[in-house]
Structures are given as C-alpha cells and as structure tokens.
Amino acid sequence: MYLSKLFIPILKDTPSEAKVKSHQLMLRAGMIRQSSAGIYSWLPMGFKIMKKIEQIVREEQNKIGAQELLMPTIQSAEIWKESGRYDDYGEEMLRIKDRQGKEMLYGPTNEELITEIFRSSIKSYKSLPKLLYHIQWKFRDELRPRFGVMRCKEFFMKDAYSFDLNDDEAKKSYNKMFFAYLSTFKRLGLTAIPMAADTGPIGGDVSHEFIILAETGESKIYSDKRILNIDISKHGNENNSIEDLRKKYDEFYAVTDDKFDKKIFEKKVKKENQLITKGIEVGHIFYFGDKYSKPLNCSVDLQDGKKVDVKMGSYGIGVSRLVGAIIEAKFNNNIMKWPSSVAPYEVAIIPTLQKNDNTNYLRAEKIYKSLVKSNVDVLLDDTDEHLSAKFKKFDLIGIPFQIILGSKSTDDKHEFKELNGKTEILTLEEIKKILLNKRNTN
RNA sequence: CGGGCAGUAGCGCAGUCUGGUAGCGCAUCUGGUUUGGGACCAGAGGGUCGCAGGUUCAAAUCCUGCCUGCCCGACCA
Numbered sequence: 215m216y217l218s219k220l221f222i223p224i225l226k227d228t229p230s231e232a233k234v235k236s237h238q239l240m241l242r243a244g245m246i247r248q249s250s251a252g253i254y255s256w257l258p259m260g261f262k263i264m265k266k267i268e269q270i271v272r273e274e275q276n277k278i279g280a281q282e283l284l285m286p287t288i289q290s291a292e293i294w295k296e297s298g299r300y301d302d303y304g305e306e307m308l309r310i311k312d313r314q315g316k317e318m319l320y321g322p323t324n325e326e327l328i329t330e331i332f333r334s335s336i337k338s339y340k341s342l343p344k345l346l347y348h349i350q351w352k353f354r355d356e357l358r359p360r361f362g363v364m365r366c367k368e369f370f371m372k373d374a375y376s377f378d379l380n381d382d383e384a385k386k387s388y389n390k391m392f393f394a395y396l397s398t399f400k401r402l403g404l405t406a407i408p409m410a411a412d413t414g415p416i417g418g419d420v421s422h423e424f425i426i427l428a429e430t431g432e433s434k435i436y437s438d439k440r441i442l443n444i445d446i447s448k449h450g451n452e453n454n455s456i457e458d459l460r461k462k463y464d465e466f467y468a469v470t471d472d473k474f475d476k477k478i479f480e481k482k483v484k485k486e487n488q489l490i491t492k493g494i495e496v497g498h499i500f501y502f503g504d505k506y507s508k509p510l511n512c513s514v515d516l517q518d519g520k521k522v523d524v525k526m527g528s529y530g531i532g533v534s535r536l537v538g539a540i541i542e543a544k545f546n547n548n549i550m551k552w553p554s555s556v557a558p559y560e561v562a563i564i565p566t567l568q569k570n571d572n573t574n575y576l577r578a579e580k581i582y583k584s585l586v587k588s589n590v591d592v593l594l595d596d597t598d599e600h601l602s603a604k605f606k607k608f609d610l611i612g613i614p615f616q617i618i619l620g621s622k623s624t625d626d627k628h629e630f631k632e633l634n635g636k637t638e639i640l641t642l643e644e645i646k647k648i649l650l651n652k653r654n655t656n
Numbered sequence: 657c658g659g660g661c662a663g664u665a666g667c668g669c670a671g672u673c674u675g676g677u678a679g680c681g682c683a684u685c686u687g688g689u690u691u692g693g694g695a696c697c698a699g700a701g702g703g704u705c706g707c708a709g710g711u712u713c714a715a716a717u718c719c720u721g722c723c724u725g726c727c728c729g730a731c732c733a
Contacts, residue, residue, distance in 0.1 A: 226682055226694075227668040231726050242667095251725070305657095306732075323733085357657070357731060371733065423733090432732090498733060532733050567691060602693035609693090620692060 215559070217595045221258050224607060234430050236541035237362030239550055243610050245537075252359025252367035259558050259611070260537065264370065266556040267402060267536050268349055271372045274398040278390040278451055280345035280374055285327050287351050291317035293326040297509050306354045320353035325506045325528055328375045332524070333512035339379055342514060342524065343387055347374030349533060361430070363538045364494065370534035376527040379514070381503070384525040386453055388420065388501050391529045392463075393456045395424050395497050396446045402536065403553030404543060406496060407441055408463055412472040423470055424497035424531075428542040431492035436474050438466040438482070439489045494539045501527040550612035551633045554652040557614050559593040561585065561649055564608065565619040566601045574619040581617060581628065581642055590649055608633070614652075617645065 223244040231248075232238040240246045245260025256264060272282065288310070294300035300307075308320040321327065328346060336344070349372045359366045376387035392408065399406035404426045411423035425435055441463065449459045467482045469475075479488070504523040507513065513521040532539075541550060554560060563585075565578035578594060585592045593613060595604055601620070608616060618629040622639060630645050631637040640648075 223666080224683095225667055229667065230662090230669090233727075248725090304731095352733080354732075358727095358729090360726085365732080369733070373733090495733065530733055535733065569690075598691085600691050600693085600695055602691080602695080604694090605692080606694045618692080622692090 215593050217593055218597050220593070222611075223257070224610065232362065234361045234364070234542070235545050236364060236430075236538035239541055239545065239610070240362055240538065243550070243612070246363060252356055252365075254363060254366060254368070256534075262558050263552065263556050264534060264537050267540075268370070268372070268533050270401050270555060271398055271531055271533060272349065274394045274401070275345075275347050275372065275374060277397070278345065278394045280347045280394075282348060283346055284348050285321070285324050285331070285350060287321055287353070288318050289321045289324075289327055291319055293330050293510065294319065297326050297329075297506055299326065306356070308353050308355045321350075322352055322354045323528070323530075324348070324350075324373055325375070325526075326510065329506045329510045329512045329526070332375075332377055333507075333510060336377070336524075337515060339514045339516050339522075342377055342379045343383055344377045345374060345387060345390070346377075347372060347529070361538065363534050364430075364542075365432070366534070369532060372531040372533055374529040376529070378525045379522065381525060384501060384503070384527060386456075388499065388527050389453075389456045389460050390451065391499050391527070392422065392460055393446075393449065393451055395499065395529075395531070396459075398531065399424065399426070399496065400446060401555055402540060403555060404496070404540065405442055407435070407437060407468055407493070409435060409437070409468045409470050410473050411470050411498065420501040422499050423495050424499075425470070425493035425495050426539055426543050427491055427493050428539065429492055430542050431494040433493050433495050434471040434474075435468070435489075435491060435493045436470075436479050437468040437489045439487045441466040441468050442489075494535075494542060495532075496536055496539050497529075497531040499527065499529040501525075546634065549609045549634045551614055552612045554614050558611065559613045560591045560652070561593075561615040561617060561645075562608055562611075562613040563592060563594045563617045563619070564601070564604050565595070566621075567598055574623065577623060577625070577628075578617075578619045581619075584642060585646070585649075588646055588650075590646065615649065 225242045225244070228238045229241050232241055240260060243259060244257055245263070246254045246256055249255050275282070291300055303322065307322055310318045310320065312318055349370070351368060352371050353368050356365065356367050374391065376384065376391070378384035378387055396406065406424040406426050408422040408424050411421050423433070425431070425433055444462050446459060449455045467479060503525050507523040507526055513523050516522055540553070540556065544551060544553070552558065563578045563582055565574040567575065582592060582594045612633065614633050616631045616633065618631060620629065622629045626641055627639050628642065628645065629637055630640045
C-alpha cells in the first residue's frame with residue numbers, strides 16, 4: 215500500500231476528550247472515530263488491526279475443536295424471559311421494540327440464544343461434547359463508557375459455549391478453553407494471568423478472568439509473581455497435557471479484588487513474590503452447569519432413555535478491547551510498536567527525497583515491488599514530507615520495522631530499523647528472512 | 657444515576673467577567689525553497705460561536721430551558 219492512498223486521518227494534536235494513552239493514540243493514528251459516547255467507527259488502520267486479532271482468536275478456537283457460527287445481534291426477548299434474565303440483566307440491556315410492538319433486544323451476550331439453537335437440534339448424548347463460538351458485536355448500555363474502546367457500549371467479542379454430558383467432561387472443555395486463551399494471548403504478544411474471579415450476571419461457580427498487567431487497568435489484582443514465568447509452549451492441546459498446565463496455574467495465588475483475602479494471600483505468597491497491581495480484563499471464562507439448560511429445557515437422551523440437562527460453560531474474549539489493551543501494555547516513550555502478529559503492516563519503506571535526485575525513491579519502489587511479490591504486507595511512504603515528519607508519523611502508526619532509504623543506502627544494502635530498536639545495514643534478502651521469521655515467532 | 661467541568665474552523669485553544677458583528681497555532685489548498693527527528697517564505701479557503709427561546713438598537717458574550725461530551729463516584733467483557 216502507498217501511504218498517499220491510505221485513508222488514515224492522523225491528528226497532530228490530541229483530542230481533549232481522550233484521557234488514556236490507548237484512546238489518545240487510536241484517535242491520533244486515525245484508527246477510530248467516536249460516533250457517540252461508547253460507540254465508535256473503526257477506520258481502516260484500526261479495523262485492520264482488530265481483524266488480525268480476530269483471526270488469531272479464531273485460529274486458536276479452531277485448534278481446540280471449537281466450531282464457528284454466527285448469531286444475530288438483535289434477539290427476541292422471549293428466550294430471555296424463559297431463562298429469567300430479562301428482568302435480572304437490568305438497565306445494561308438495550309431493549310428495542312419492532313413495528314409490531316414485539317420486544318427485542320441488542321444482545322449483550324448469547325447464552326440463551328445458543329442454548330435455544332442447541333436444544334432444538336441436539337437430542338442424543340452421542341452428539342456431545344460440542345464447542346461452539348461466534349465473533350460478533352455486542353451491546354451493553356454502560357452507565358459510563360470510558361477509555362475509548364476499552365470500555366464502550368458496543369464492542370466486538372468472541373464468545374464460545376461448551377455443551378457436555380457431566381461435570382467431568384465439562385471440566386475438560388473448560389480446561390481446553392483455558393489453554394486456548396493462554397495460547398491466544400501469547401500470540402498477541404501478551405502475558406495474560408488467569409485469575410479466580412467473580413461470576414457476575416453470567417452466573418456459575420467456576421470462573422477465571424484473564425488479565426494483562428497495565429497501570430491503566432480497571433481491575434485490582436493480587437498474585438504470585440512466579441505465575442508469570444509459566445511456559446505454556448511445552449504443552450500440547452491433548453487433555454492430559456492441558457490438565458497439567460491447569461495444575462501449574464492453580465498452584466499460584468492469583469485473584470481479583472472481589473475474591474481477595476488478605477490472610478490467605480499473606481499465608482500462601484511470600485513477601486518477595488507478592489504482586490499487587492492493576493490489570494485489564496481481556497477474557498473471562500465461566501462454568502455454570504445447568505443454569506441455562508435447565509430453565510430452557512436443553513437436555514439430551516442417555517443410554518437408558520432418561521434425559522439429562524446438558525452442562526454448559528461460556529467463554530468470552532473482548533476482541534475490540536484487545537486493540538486498546540495491547541496499546542496500554544506495549545506503549546513506550548511516545549512510540550506505539552505493534553507486535554508483528556497484529557501490526558497493521560509488517561514493514562514500512564521510508565525514502566528520503568533529494569532535490570533533482572530520485573534514486574532513493576526508485577530504490578524504495580523496487581524494494582516495495584519485491585516485498586509485495588513475497589507476500590509481505592508493506593507500506594511505502596510516497597509522500598514528500600520531511601523525513602523527520604515521516605519518522606514522527608511512523609512512531610505513531612507503530613509498524614514494527616522500517617526500511618529507510620537515505621544516505622546509508624546503496625543499490626543492494628539498505629538501512630533496516632526495528633521501531634524503537636536497533637538499525638542494521640542489510641540486503642533485501644536478509645530483510646525478507648527476518649520479516650518472515652518474525653511472523654511465526656510473535 | 658449523584659457530584660464536577662466543558663461545547664467557538666478538521667484538531668488544540670483565545671475571546672465570555674466588562675455586549676458593538678470572530679481570532680491564533682496546527683492541518684488543508686496554490687506557488688516557490690527545502691528534506692536524517694513534527695521545515696521556511698508568499699498567498700488562499702474554511703465557523704448560522706451545541707440547540708431553542710428571551711433581554712437589548714445590538715448577543716459567542718447577559719437570562720431561561722434543553723442537548724451533547726469529558727472527569728470523579730456507584731456498576732461491568
């Protein structure tokens with residue numbers, strides 16, 4: 215892509231309504247535009263990043279055997295009345311009437327709808343277990359939306375639902391998700407800590423919040439430092455291996471504010487290992503058994519002809535929130551550097567311009583064409599701004615690597631710079647190797 | 657929903673107290689000079705001053721009502 219053709223309305227000044235870094239940067243970098251409080255349009259740069267995150271989330275769901283479907287944003291109130299949550303959910307639910315006066319709502323979550331789908335199609339224990347998910351817009355009418363996309367009314371979320379025959383089987387599904395979440399966040403360049411948490415309006419008795427550490431986080435956390443060192447890469451996604459991993463995490467104390475008990479914390483965690491800080495909740499998993507299957511009458515037939523309510527769990531990841539959360543976790547020295555796995559482009563080509571000498575630009579175009587041919591997602595700065603102005607712009611956009619064509623370039627050696635990092639003089643082939651390698655290691 | 661602050665050009669702001677017909681920086685457009693950390697010169701365009709009503713010869717400015725946004729709190733992926 216050529217920068218001059220890109221729709222990326224960059225702001226030089228920070229809009230006064232944005233207070234946290236991720237919000238300021240997303241507005242400045244032309245990633246989002248506020249439509250009204252807590253509701254945003256996603257402009258090409260922001261949308262591209264969100265789509266990359268979505269794709270990683272999808273791949274990790276598929277890896278554990280979850281199947282993707284798509285449910286609507288607008289739901290009928292009926293099933294919510296059946297489950298009893300139409301009254302319980304309260305003001306956060308956006309209620310709508312259609313022209314016939316029928317009660318509808320913009321879905322804040324999908325337990326009822328998926329259960330309704332499941333119960334009408336699955337009748338036998340032989341069909342279990344099942345893991346289903348979708349990635350769809352949700353709406354929660356927040357009292358006070360804030361922090362840009364971190365806490366908005368309309369948000370993009372992956373929500374998965376598990377269906378099992380009994381508690382033991384359900385636990386396996388839960389642990390699979392537990393594993394998938396750790397893998398997902400790792401690929402996003404984040405270290406997420408699973409923490410025992412309150413279940414809120416979803417209900418149930420087992421629940422983990424996945425939290426990434428960031429000062430601007432809204433959740434207060436109490437944890438054992440050593441939990442950060444657990445290496446998930448040694449674990450495959452078969453049941454035994456996942457269970458081992460789960461045990462490793464369970465060894466360490468890690469809870470959010472509402473589950474915190476000072477006595478237990480001080481007893482279980484030595485002073486030097488205590489980690490008390492703030493974090494951002496980027497995922498939340500729940501096991502709630504038959505909380506929805508029972509009232510909604512979602513059962514399967516067993517071998518002996520008896521019926522049993524299926525055991526369910528639900529599993530959310532805030533995809534749109536992650537865009538902001540990654541910024542909060544990665545932002546440094548006024549420079550936003552995206553992890554390669556979600557970066558809007560893998561590399562930027564920045565030629566300096568000289569009066570009466572377009573050598574650098576011609577070199578840049580040649581490199582550009584070669585990289586495009588090798589399927590590298592590359593952005594060429596073909597504008598005639600000052601080089602210094604370009605650098606500032608690219609600090610803001612956060613493309614992790616730059617090829618700079620200037621005084622240090624020759625026909626076959628180029629200045630290759632990691633954003634906020636070191637500079638090397640390399641051939642195009644060497645550069646390509648580094649970029650392709652980066653793709654797989656983030 | 658309680659408490660606080662704010663709405664003037666795309667963005668950041670001044671002007672409001674003390675009423676006299678709207679300004680600055682950045683951005684944009686034209687021409688020229690520049691090009692290794694947000695350049696320079698010359699010129700140009702862009703605003704029913706959040707909305708409605710009132711007071712006045714005259715309202716961005718005073719009065720009343722409403723709308724919108726932000727911050728703190730209570731509540732949440």
